[in-house]
Amino acid sequence: MSDKVVAELQEPTPSVGDGGPDMIQLLTPEGQRVSHPDYDRYVENLSADDLRSFYRDLVLIRRLDAEGYALQRQGELGLWPSLLGQEAAQVGSGRALRPHDFVFPTYREHGVGFVRGMDPQSSLQLFRGVSQGGWDPQENNFHLYTIVIGAQALHATGYAMGVKMDGNVGTGDPDRDTAVICYFGDGASSQGDVNEAFVYAASFDAPVVFFCQNNQWAISEPVTKQTRIPLFQRAAGFGFRGIRVDGNDILATYAVTQHALDEARSGNGPLLVEAYTYRMGAHTTADDPTKYRVSAEVEEWKFRDPILRLKTYLAHEGMADESFFTAVDAEADVFAAELREGCVTMKTMPGETMWDHVYAEDHPVMEAERAAFKAYQASFEEAI
Ligand SMILES: Cc1ncc(C[n+]2csc(CCOP(=O)(O)OP(=O)(O)O)c2C)c(N)n1
Numbered sequence: 001m002s003d004k005v006v007a008e009l010q011e012p013t014p015s016v017g018d019g020g021p022d023m024i025q026l027l028t029p030e031g032q033r034v035s036h037p038d039y040d041r042y043v044e045n046l047s048a049d050d051l052r053s054f055y056r057d058l059v060l061i062r063r064l065d066a067e068g069y070a071l072q073r074q075g076e077l078g079l080w081p082s083l084l085g086q087e088a089a090q091v092g093s094g095r096a097l098r099p100h101d102f103v104f105p106t107y108r109e110h111g112v113g114f115v116r117g118m119d120p121q122s123s124l125q126l127f128r129g130v131s132q133g134g135w136d137p138q139e140n141n142f143h144l145y146t147i148v149i150g151a152q153a154l155h156a157t158g159y160a161m162g163v164k165m166d167g168n169v170g171t172g173d174p175d176r177d178t179a180v181i182c183y184f185g186d187g188a189s190s191q192g193d194v195n196e197a198f199v200y201a202a203s204f205d206a207p208v209v210f211f212c213q214n215n216q217w218a219i220s221e222p223v224t225k226q227t228r229i230p231l232f233q234r235a236a237g238f239g240f241r242g243i244r245v246d247g248n249d250i251l252a253t254y255a256v257t258q259h260a261l262d263e264a265r266s267g268n269g270p271l272l273v274e275a276y277t278y279r280m281g282a283h284t285t286a287d288d289p290t291k292y293r294v295s296a297e298v299e300e301w302k303f304r305d306p307i308l309r310l311k312t313y314l315a316h317e318g319m320a321d322e323s324f325f326t327a328v329d330a331e332a333d334v335f336a337a338e339l340r341e342g343c344v345t346m347k348t349m350p351g352e353t354m355w356d357h358v359y360a361e362d363h364p365v366m367e368a369e370r371a372a373f374k375a376y377q378a379s380f381e382e383a384i
Pocket of ligand 1: 108148149187189215279
């Protein structure tokens with residue numbers, strides 16, 4: 001393709017933080033509510049209580065993230081992938097889900113897990129090395145973290161096909177119709193697995209929402225090196241719709257994800273949501289972003305902070321006052337203390353629990369593997 005054709009396909013190069021004219025936004029970075037003809041209806045019924053609880057979720061998961069980071073620095077965790085800056089993308093999309101929907105996260109979705117009702121300690125277990133994953137995916141319909149980039153897009157699509165074959169799509173019964181959501185990053189969109197999942201999901205109308213958190217960086221690789229067109233436009237090439245949403249705007253991510261999930265549940269097939277956001281911290285605690293990105297970029301994104309934006313809106317509209325914000329901060333302090341205490345006193349889960357959730361029922365080959373593993377471990381105890 002010639003450069004001229006590519007230039008025609010591209011939007012005008014967006015400046016940092018500008019998601020372009022197609023980006024759905026309901027709350028500006030200054031905290032002002034703006035109207036959108038297609039998406040207002042998804043937020044119209046939110047009460048002041050709902051919005052305050054959105055705010056509380058944002059603050060608590062930012063605190064969970066800060067504690068995860070600190071615990072790693074204190075040697076209590078082996079690694080921590082920070083979600084700083086991506087709180088609205090995660091809480092907005094997570095709160096749009098129904099309990100019976102199923103989530104396939106990557107390794108950074110501590111906020112989605114939190115709003116799904118996961119024990120906040122769960123996110124720490126894997127990174128402390130005390131478990132092989134840490135939780136039963138069936139408990140909150142939240143699958144284990146996936147470290148292999150993009151692999152969960154195939155798992156999610158396969159699961160979504162199962163949902164469809166069970167007849168739990170397009171029945172019109174809200175308690176039955178089910179959607180699957182798959183989280184991944186901008187870098188993952190370059191992986192074969194993700195592209196294969198797109199092809200399959202589109203061909204068979206799988207009820208899956210692909211939720212890409214475009215945080216602009218795949219470790220040190222900027223998104224501009226990964227794609228010549230905006231990521232949400234890629235969906236069209238696979239035969240389904242893509243939507244770009246302001247990932248730092250909790251109202252917009254909530255509205256757009258609800259729409260996408262409704263489409264999937266109704267049997268209209270997959271949809272790609274590109275949440276345009278920014279990773280404020282390092283890729284993980286093993287990374288030093290000052291080696292590859294300029295601080296001016298980070299500074300610019302600070303003005304788009306998802307929490308400050310909702311706080312300004314709530315205060316301006318008289319939906320929350322200083323005593324509410326102070327109470328949430330106090331709750332976050334208690335939450336953080338409990339997290340730290342829970343982390344340092346965590347028990348190591350027996351190694352054989354890694355087989356617990358592999359199959360719905362026990363399986364002879366797996367039973368043999370588990371028994372062999374237990375015998376192998378016991379051999380060390382005998383040797384001592
Ligand atoms: C298949 C595979 N290739 C490479 C890696 C190493 N790796 C870990 S994270 C990462 C970048 C992922 O970036 P992105 O998908 O944008 O997600 P983000 O971490 O920014 O949320 C890479 C290449 C991996 N884990 N798996």
